[in-house]
Amino acid sequence: AQKITQTQPGMFVQEKEAVTLDCTYDTSDPSYGLFWYKQPSSGEMIFLIYQGSYDQQNATEGRYSLNFQKARKSANLVISASQLGDSAMYFCAMRGWYNQGGKLIFGQGTELSVKP
Amino acid sequence: GAGVSQSPRYKVAKRGQDVALRCDPISGHVSLFWYQQALGQGPEFLTYFQNEAQLDKSGLPSDRFFAERPEGSVSTLKIQRTQQEDSAVYLCASSATSGRNTGELFFGEGSRLTVL
Numbered sequence: 001a002q003k004i005t006q007t008q009p010g011m012f013v014q015e016k017e018a019v020t021l022d023c024t025y026d027t028s029d030p031s032y033g034l035f036w037y038k039q040p041s042s043g044e045m046i047f048l049i050y051q052g053s054y055d056q057q058n059a060t061e062g063r064y065s066l067n068f069q070k071a072r073k074s075a076n077l078v079i080s081a082s083q084l085g086d087s088a089m090y091f092c093a094m095r096g097w098y099n100q101g102g103k104l105i106f107g108q109g110t111e112l113s114v115k116p
Numbered sequence: 117g118a119g120v121s122q123s124p125r126y127k128v129a130k131r132g133q134d135v136a137l138r139c140d141p142i143s144g145h146v147s148l149f150w151y152q153q154a155l156g157q158g159p160e161f162l163t164y165f166q167n168e169a170q171l172d173k174s175g176l177p178s179d180r181f182f183a184e185r186p187e188g189s190v191s192t193l194k195i196q197r198t199q200q201e202d203s204a205v206y207l208c209a210s211s212a213t214s215g216r217n218t219g220e221l222f223f224g225e226g227s228r229l230t231v232l
Contacts, residue, residue, distance in 0.1 A: 004158075037223075043205060045159070045223035091158050101147050101171055102211065104221060106158035 002027045002096050004107035012113050013082045020067070021077040021110045023092030031097040034075040035104060036066065039089040048090075051075060079112075087114045118142065120224035122208050128230045129198045137193045137227045141210030148191050149221065150183055151207040159207055165191060198231045205229075 003026040013019035025034065036048040051059045051066045059066045067076040079086060089111050093104040121140040129135050141148050147166055151159035152175075162181065164172040167188035176183070180198075185191040195202055205228045209221040 006158075035220075043207075043226045043228075045207065045209070045221075047220045047222075050220070093158075101149070101164040101166055102213075102221075103149055103161050103164055103172065104159075105161065106151075108158045109156075 002029070002094055002099075002105045004092050004094055004105055006092055006107035006110050008110045009108075010111045010113070012115060013079075015084060015114055015116050016081055018078060018080045019082055019112065021079070021090050021092075021112065023075045023077065023107060025073050025075060025092070025094050027094060027096050029096035029098055033095045034066070034068070035093040035095070036064070036075075036077045037091045037093060037106075038086075039091060039109070041088070045091070049077070082114045084114050084116060087112060120208055120210055120222050122206075122224035122227050124227060125225065126228050126230075128232065130232055131199060132197050134194065134196045135198055135229060137195075137206050137229070139191045139193070139208030139210075139224060141189065141191070141208070142212075142222055143189075145210035145212050145222075147211040147213065147221075148185055149209045149211075150191070150193050151209065152177075153205040153207055153226070155204070162193070162206075195229070198229075200231050203229055203231045 005024045032053045034051045038046045049061045049064045065078045089109045091109045092107045150162040153159045161175040165185040180196045182194045205226040207226045209223045
């Protein structure tokens with residue numbers, strides 16, 4: 001079975017500072033992918049960043065980077081230089097090698113609030 | 117627009133009523149997923165289509181839930197005899213590819229169902 005755990009229900013960060021959102025996962029699949037999505041109050045899930053389990057380097061996308069520690073089964077999201085518009089729910093998700101059609105399994109989410 | 121479109125955005129139903137939620141995926145996308153997101157929770161997988169074939173319906177919570185995608189494009193999620201525990205946001209997502217190499221999932225804004 002696959003499981004994603006996000007232990008921070010809510011996080012606060014000061015504008016322009018960096019913040020780390022935690023994600024740990026559990027899977028026995030030989031290969032897998034890890035995703036982070038942002039969900040603002042409008043409800044749409046917005047893709048942020050992807051990390052493949054065999055990627056040699058940590059993924060980066062603009063202000064987003066993924067701190068991937070395979071041995072610890074963690075895939076934390078780092079947001080640098082936080083902006084007010086970053087306030088939203090953030091979900092970590094996983095796709096295992098055997099997932100039918102590539103379905104994603106999501107964690108419970110972390111609500112990020114950026115303070116001015 | 118070019119994104120995933122869902123309707124209605126909001127639906128209020130009396131307990132026992134049937135509801136139908138529509139998803140219009142990005143044109144040409146092979147894979148289509150339905151997720152259920154309860155308040156304050158992460159999305160939970162319901163079902164997956166590859167073109168018109170429903171290949172995975174392991175997440176459907178009961179036989180009151182039924183999904184179809186008859187022509188491999190638009191999909192409808194139907195809930196019969198709605199109950200209060202069905203109250204949630206129903207998210208639709210599509211992807212250009214299928215199988216293990218499925219890329220990013222593109223999500224709609226969801227249909228918020230409230231059962232009174």
